[in-house]
Amino acid sequence: MTDNREILLEVKNLKTSFFTQAGEVKAVDDVSYYVKRGEVIAVVGESGCGKSVTQMSVMQLIQTPPGKIVGGEVFFEGKDILKYDRFSEEMRAIRGGGIAMIFQEPMTSLNPVYKIGNQLSEVIMCHKGLDKKAAWAEGVKALAAVGIPDPEARMENYPFQMSGGMRQRVLIAIAVACGSKLIIADEPTTALDVTTQAQVMDLLKSLVKEYGTSILMVTHNLGLVTRYAERVYVMYAGKVIESGTCEDILMHARHPYTMGLLNSVPRLDSERSQDLVAIDGQPPRLSELPPYCSFFPRCPYACEDCKQGKPELQEIGPNDHYAACWRIEEILKNAEK
Amino acid sequence: MPKNEKDLILKVTDLKMHFPIRKGLLAKTVGHVKAVDGVSFEIERGKTFGLVGESGCGKTTVGKCVLRIYNPTGGEIVYNGKDIANYSASEMSPIRRDIQMIFQDPYSSLDPRQSLKSILKEAIVCDMKPHGATEIEKRISELMISVGLDPIMMDRFPHELSGGQRQRLGIARALACNPDLIICDEPVSALDVSIQAQVINLLKNLQKQLGLSYLFIAHDLAVVRNIADNIAVMYLGHIVETMDSDEIYAHSIHPYTKALLSAVPITDYYEEQKRQRLPLEGEVPSPIHAPSGCPFHPRCPYATDKCKEKMPDLTERMPNHFVACHNV
Structure with a gap:
C-alpha cells in the first residue's frame, strides 16, 4: 500500500542540551522523525531517554536556561517553527492551535481554582477569536464530542470534581475545540486504570478517523503501541x-x-513458566x-x-x-x- | 487433593473492612465506605497469590488488613492455623516479623536520613535478641548480596539509589527478619520495563531459595499472571473470580475479568489485530454508594433483574476456578 499522505510535522537533527554545573547534558542528540496527516506514531523509551524533552523542544517549551535547543529544524506544515522566537505570536498560535499537547497527569495541567468551562473557553477565545458566550457554547460542544455526559453541567465543575479519565478527556476537548492538527500525547494514560486507558485511547483514535488529526504518543507501554500506532520510534539515551x-x-x-x-x-498470552x-x-x-x-x-x-x-x-x-x-x-x- | 490437606499459610474468610464516614461536630457516623466487603481466599505455603483490580477496588486494603495495619470490621484471618484478626498489638508484634510488606514507592517507604546500613540494621535487630556488631554487619552484606546490591553501597542513602535499587533495598529490608509471607503491594509499577523484569525475576528466585509465600497485589494483569500461581480479580470490594493463573488469558469467565483482559493490549502485533474488544462503558462506582446486588451490574452487558437484587456467591465452575456471576 503506498502511503501518499502529506507530511505534517518533520523534525530534522534536533539537538537539545541542558547546561548544568556537571557540564553539557545532551538530552536530545540528533533526533529526526516525521508525522503524516492522520497518522498515529509512537515514541517509545524508558524514563530519562529524552522522549519527552524532544516533544517539549518541538513546542519550544524547554526551560531556558538551563535547557537550550542547540540545533536542528522543525517543520510544521512546511514552515520551520524553530525559527520563531519562543515568545512570538506565531509560536503562541501554534501551541494549542496547530499542535496540542496532553500530559501524563491531567490534574497538574488544569488549573484547580478555575471551572472547566472557564479554562476551556479561554483557550477557544484565544485561538478562534470568539466572544465569551460563543466560546462557552463551543466548549460544551467539545465536551460532548469527547464523550462527557451532561456537558453543560460539567462546564461548571472544577477539576477536582472529575475523575482522572474525565480530566484527560477535558484536555482532549481543548485540543478538539481549537482544531489542532497534531496532538502530542505525553504518556496520556500512565496515571489511569486499564479500562479507562482503553476508553481514552479509543477516543484519541476516533479523532483521527473523524477529523484527520495526527497523533504522536510518547509512551513506555509497548502494548499501547501495538494496538494504536502505525509507526514507532524507539529512543535510548537521547x-x-x-x-x-x-x-x-x-x-x-x-x-x-x-x-x-x-x-x-x-x-498475557505466552507460556507462563x-x-x-x-x-x-x-x-x-x-x-x-x-x-x-x-x-x-x-x-x-x-x-x-x-x-x-x-x-x-x-x-x-x-x-x-x-x-x-x-x-x-x-x-x-x-x-x- | 481435598482442601484440608493443603498446607495453607494464610486463609482469609469473609474479610470485611468498612471505614466509617464521620460528619459534624460530634463526628456522627453518616455512612460507610465498604472498601472490602466479604473477601475470602487462601495462600498455600511457598506459592504466590495475586490480587488484581483497578484503583479503589480494595486490593491494598486487603493487604493492610492481613498485616493488621487496619483492624478489620469482620471476618477471619487465619495465619499458620491461628486467627489473628482480633489479636492485640502485643500479640501481633511477633507475627509482624513473619509477615512483611514491600511497598509501591520505595522512596516514600525509606527514611531519607538513614543510610542503607542503618535501615537494614533496624529490621535485623527488631527481634529483640542479642546481636553482635560483626554478626549484624555480616547479615547486612548477606541481605544486600541476596537482592543484587553491592555491599560497598552500605553507607549510601536512599536518594543515591536508582528506582530499581531502592526497590531491591525494600525487598532486603523485608527479608531481614526471615519472614514466611511477604505482602507485595504494587512492587514493580513505579519501575521502568527493563528494571521491572529484573525485580520480578529477583522475587521469583528468592521464593525458590527461601520458600517464601507472596500475596502479590498489582493492577497489571500481565505482571500478576507472570509471577502468581493463583489470581483473584477484585471489583469494588468483592472478589469476582479466582483461578489458576494459566487459565486467565484463555479461560476467564466473569464479564469483568474478560473486559479487563480485553482492555490490556498485548505486544504480539498479529495476535493483537485479531483480538476481540469488549469495551467497558462508564466508571467504577463510588464504594460509598455501592450498587445493590452484584457490584458490576451497572456496567455489565449481561445484567438481569436478578443481578440488581442479589450478590452472586463465588461458586466453583471448573476445578479450582471460582466465579461470582449469576449468568455464567
Whole structure:
C-alpha cells in the first residue's frame, strides 16, 4: 500500500542540551522523525531517554536556561517553527492551535481554582477569536464530542470534581475545540486504570478517523503501541536507535535494545513458566554517556568493534525500517536463519 | 487433593473492612465506605497469590488488613492455623516479623536520613535478641548480596539509589527478619520495563531459595499472571473470580475479568489485530454508594433483574476456578 499522505510535522537533527554545573547534558542528540496527516506514531523509551524533552523542544517549551535547543529544524506544515522566537505570536498560535499537547497527569495541567468551562473557553477565545458566550457554547460542544455526559453541567465543575479519565478527556476537548492538527500525547494514560486507558485511547483514535488529526504518543507501554500506532520510534539515551512500522518493530525488532525491551515485558498470552529475560544494568545517566554506543554496557552483542564511535541509523529493511547498531549486519544474518 | 490437606499459610474468610464516614461536630457516623466487603481466599505455603483490580477496588486494603495495619470490621484471618484478626498489638508484634510488606514507592517507604546500613540494621535487630556488631554487619552484606546490591553501597542513602535499587533495598529490608509471607503491594509499577523484569525475576528466585509465600497485589494483569500461581480479580470490594493463573488469558469467565483482559493490549502485533474488544462503558462506582446486588451490574452487558437484587456467591465452575456471576 503506498502511503501518499502529506507530511505534517518533520523534525530534522534536533539537538537539545541542558547546561548544568556537571557540564553539557545532551538530552536530545540528533533526533529526526516525521508525522503524516492522520497518522498515529509512537515514541517509545524508558524514563530519562529524552522522549519527552524532544516533544517539549518541538513546542519550544524547554526551560531556558538551563535547557537550550542547540540545533536542528522543525517543520510544521512546511514552515520551520524553530525559527520563531519562543515568545512570538506565531509560536503562541501554534501551541494549542496547530499542535496540542496532553500530559501524563491531567490534574497538574488544569488549573484547580478555575471551572472547566472557564479554562476551556479561554483557550477557544484565544485561538478562534470568539466572544465569551460563543466560546462557552463551543466548549460544551467539545465536551460532548469527547464523550462527557451532561456537558453543560460539567462546564461548571472544577477539576477536582472529575475523575482522572474525565480530566484527560477535558484536555482532549481543548485540543478538539481549537482544531489542532497534531496532538502530542505525553504518556496520556500512565496515571489511569486499564479500562479507562482503553476508553481514552479509543477516543484519541476516533479523532483521527473523524477529523484527520495526527497523533504522536510518547509512551513506555509497548502494548499501547501495538494496538494504536502505525509507526514507532524507539529512543535510548537521547537518540533514536530503531524506527519502523509497528509490525517491523514489534515482530522483527533488530536492535539489541528493542529486542531486550520486548523480551522483558511480561506477556498475557505466552507460556507462563519461563523467567522474563531482563536487560542487565541500569539505564545510563545522560551526563555520563560514553563516546561510543550508549547501550554498550548493557548490550548482549557488545564487542570491541562497538567502541569505534556512535552508530548511525541505517536502513535495514523496506518500509523505512532503520536501526543504529554496529553489529546490525550480523544480527540481520542471524535473523534470516 | 481435598482442601484440608493443603498446607495453607494464610486463609482469609469473609474479610470485611468498612471505614466509617464521620460528619459534624460530634463526628456522627453518616455512612460507610465498604472498601472490602466479604473477601475470602487462601495462600498455600511457598506459592504466590495475586490480587488484581483497578484503583479503589480494595486490593491494598486487603493487604493492610492481613498485616493488621487496619483492624478489620469482620471476618477471619487465619495465619499458620491461628486467627489473628482480633489479636492485640502485643500479640501481633511477633507475627509482624513473619509477615512483611514491600511497598509501591520505595522512596516514600525509606527514611531519607538513614543510610542503607542503618535501615537494614533496624529490621535485623527488631527481634529483640542479642546481636553482635560483626554478626549484624555480616547479615547486612548477606541481605544486600541476596537482592543484587553491592555491599560497598552500605553507607549510601536512599536518594543515591536508582528506582530499581531502592526497590531491591525494600525487598532486603523485608527479608531481614526471615519472614514466611511477604505482602507485595504494587512492587514493580513505579519501575521502568527493563528494571521491572529484573525485580520480578529477583522475587521469583528468592521464593525458590527461601520458600517464601507472596500475596502479590498489582493492577497489571500481565505482571500478576507472570509471577502468581493463583489470581483473584477484585471489583469494588468483592472478589469476582479466582483461578489458576494459566487459565486467565484463555479461560476467564466473569464479564469483568474478560473486559479487563480485553482492555490490556498485548505486544504480539498479529495476535493483537485479531483480538476481540469488549469495551467497558462508564466508571467504577463510588464504594460509598455501592450498587445493590452484584457490584458490576451497572456496567455489565449481561445484567438481569436478578443481578440488581442479589450478590452472586463465588461458586466453583471448573476445578479450582471460582466465579461470582449469576449468568455464567
